[in-house]
Amino acid sequence: MNWDADRIPDQSGRTVVVTGANSGLGFEASRALAAADAHVVLACRSTDRGRDAASRVREETPDASLELLELDLADLASIRSFAERFERRHDDLDVLVNNAGIMAIPRRETEDGFEMQFGVNHLGHFALTGLLLDSVLAADDPRVVTVSSGVHTRGKMRFGDLHGEVEYDEWGAYAQSKLANLLFAYELQRRFEASDADALSVAAHPGYAATNLQGRAPEMQGSRLRGLLMNLANRLFAQSAEQGVLPTLYAATAPDVVGGAYYGPDGFMEMRGGPERVESSERSHDQDAARRLWEYSENATGVTYSLPVPTRA
Ligand SMILES: NC(=O)c1ccc[n+]([C@@H]2O[C@H](COP(=O)([O-])OP(=O)(O)OC[C@H]3O[C@@H](n4cnc5c(N)ncnc54)[C@H](OP(=O)(O)O)[C@@H]3O)[C@@H](O)[C@H]2O)c1
Structure with a gap:
C-alpha cells in the first residue's frame, strides 16, 4: 500500500x-507521531538515551510535545x-505502542526471574498494558499496538518450559516471545469485544x-564476527527503520484499521515495503493457547485485567 508517515x-x-x-x-514512531502533533510519552529504560532521543525529535519538530518517563520492562x-x-x-x-524488544540474546533473567526475552518482549508489555488499562479505556477510540515479528512463525509456546530453564535456544526464545505478542494482541481484542469496549488491539511487524x-546479541556474546555479519546483512538486505515503522504507525493511526488485525510490509516475503494487512501463523490464532498464556501471565506478573473472559469462538 502506498502509505507513509505524511x-x-x-x-x-x-x-x-x-x-x-x-x-x-520506537524512535521513528515517536518522531512521526510527534510531527503529527501527538503528545508522545517516551518510555525508555535509560533516561540519558531518552533525553538524547527527545532532542533528536526536536531537531525536526522543535515544538514537539514530549515527555520522558523511565521504564524498565525487565523489572515489574x-x-x-x-x-x-x-x-x-x-x-x-x-x-x-508496545514496541520495545530484544532479540536472540544469551540466556539472562529479569529482576523477577523471568527469561529475558519472554520477560521483556511479552510479560513486561502484558503487565504494562494491564496496569494502563483504565487509562486506555478512559480515552476515545483508544488503541493498543503490539509489535511482533515475522519470526513468530517459527515460535512455539513451550508451556512446560516457558523460561528456557530446561533447554534454552536464543532464537527459539525470541520466536516464542513474538508468538506470545500475537496471542496477547488477539486475546486482548477478544476481551475488548466481550466487554463492549470501544478499544482496538492491533498487531504489527x-x-x-x-x-x-x-x-x-553479538555485543553480549562479545562476538565481533557475528556483529560484523549482522551489520553486513543490515546493509545488504534491511530497509530503513523509517520505512520499517510504517506498519506500526498505520496500526496506531489509520482510520480503517480493524481490531485484531496484523499489519506488516507488502513487499517480498513481508521483509520490506508499505504497510498492509497480513496473515499470521495458525498457532497465533490458537485461542486455547492464548487463554492459557493470559492466565499464566496474570499469575506471573500479578497484574489482572478487569475485562471479561470471552466465550470460545
Ligand atoms: N528491526 C527489525 O528488523 C525487527 C524485525 C521484527 C521485529 N522487530 C521488533 O521491533 C521492536 C523494536 O525493535 P528495534 O528493531 O527498533 O530494536 P532496537 O533499535 O534495538 O530498539 C529496541 C528498544 O527496546 C528497548 N528495550 C530493550 N530492553 C528494554 C527493557 N528492559 N525495558 C525497556 N526498554 C527496553 C531498547 O532500549 P535501549 O536502547 O536502552 O537498549 C530500545 O529502545 C522489537 O519488539 C522487535 O522485536 C524488529
Whole structure:
C-alpha cells in the first residue's frame, strides 16, 4: 500500500506511549507521531538515551510535545512505577505502542526471574498494558499496538518450559516471545469485544529493518564476527527503520484499521515495503493457547485485567 508517515491523521489532543522510544522503530514512531502533533510519552529504560532521543525529535519538530518517563520492562517494580507516574499526570491514554524488544540474546533473567526475552518482549508489555488499562479505556477510540515479528512463525509456546530453564535456544526464545505478542494482541481484542469496549488491539511487524536490535546479541556474546555479519546483512538486505515503522504507525493511526488485525510490509516475503494487512501463523490464532498464556501471565506478573473472559469462538 502506498502509505507513509505524511498520511498520519492529525494527532493533536491524543496521548501516545511508545516503549523503547529511544532507538530504532520506537524512535521513528515517536518522531512521526510527534510531527503529527501527538503528545508522545517516551518510555525508555535509560533516561540519558531518552533525553538524547527527545532532542533528536526536536531537531525536526522543535515544538514537539514530549515527555520522558523511565521504564524498565525487565523489572515489574519499574513497570508499576511507570504506570503510577503516568496515571498521576494523565486522565487517559489514546495509543499504547508496545514496541520495545530484544532479540536472540544469551540466556539472562529479569529482576523477577523471568527469561529475558519472554520477560521483556511479552510479560513486561502484558503487565504494562494491564496496569494502563483504565487509562486506555478512559480515552476515545483508544488503541493498543503490539509489535511482533515475522519470526513468530517459527515460535512455539513451550508451556512446560516457558523460561528456557530446561533447554534454552536464543532464537527459539525470541520466536516464542513474538508468538506470545500475537496471542496477547488477539486475546486482548477478544476481551475488548466481550466487554463492549470501544478499544482496538492491533498487531504489527516491521519486516526487516536496520536498527540496534541485531547488534545486541553479538555485543553480549562479545562476538565481533557475528556483529560484523549482522551489520553486513543490515546493509545488504534491511530497509530503513523509517520505512520499517510504517506498519506500526498505520496500526496506531489509520482510520480503517480493524481490531485484531496484523499489519506488516507488502513487499517480498513481508521483509520490506508499505504497510498492509497480513496473515499470521495458525498457532497465533490458537485461542486455547492464548487463554492459557493470559492466565499464566496474570499469575506471573500479578497484574489482572478487569475485562471479561470471552466465550470460545
Ligand atoms: N528491526 C527489525 O528488523 C525487527 C524485525 C521484527 C521485529 N522487530 C521488533 O521491533 C521492536 C523494536 O525493535 P528495534 O528493531 O527498533 O530494536 P532496537 O533499535 O534495538 O530498539 C529496541 C528498544 O527496546 C528497548 N528495550 C530493550 N530492553 C528494554 C527493557 N528492559 N525495558 C525497556 N526498554 C527496553 C531498547 O532500549 P535501549 O536502547 O536502552 O537498549 C530500545 O529502545 C522489537 O519488539 C522487535 O522485536 C524488529
